[in-house]
Amino acid sequence: MTYDFQVTFDCADPHPLAAWWAEALGWTPEPTDEAFIRRMVAEGQAREEDTTTYRGALVWKVGAAIRHPESAGRVLFQLVPEPKTVKNRVHLDVRVGERREAEVERLTAMGAKVLHRGQQGPFTWVTLADPEGNELCLQ
Incomplete structure (x- = not known):
């Protein structure tokens, strides 16, 4: 049996770091789904403080991801409290x-x-x- 996986970086500021790596590797930042985020907040599945704005878009505060433009490769950047x-x-x-x-x-x-x-x-x-x-x- 084989498994798919992603690489995850713990970080202090996920969205700028994801943007940095996307540019460094020539990969693509995953798009945000503002309508989904707003619906999750409206339904009580998430809180406003779980979100932030990055480059004018509503995003989840705790994470951002980038993808290889031609494959399933994915890297996640997740917020952690410690440096x-x-x-x-x-x-x-x-x-x-x-x-x-x-x-x-x-x-x-x-x-x-x-x-x-x-x-x-x-x-x-x-x-x-x-x-x-x-x-x-x-x-």
Whole structure:
């Protein structure tokens, strides 16, 4: 038996971080369904304080997601109360090939920070942190 899964990032501000990763990966933010959110609040299934506005749209406060434009790939960003305090034990490796240095420049211009450069035999990578400190490697 096989399973589908999504990757979930705990974060302090889901919607801006989801937008950052969508731009970084060339993925698409999942659209919001304002009518559904308003109906859930009107029916008592949710509270007004469960919502917020991001870029002029009503959204759920606790999460945002992005999707790969051509597959079922999905990444969720969920609100957590505590800040990130230690190194991630899981991270994304993004294969950019010969575009690595250009991608390092692009992502740092978007708010990423270079943490270190690594090498194992002929394999090299650059480890970055997103605006909330989550690690990713560009290979």
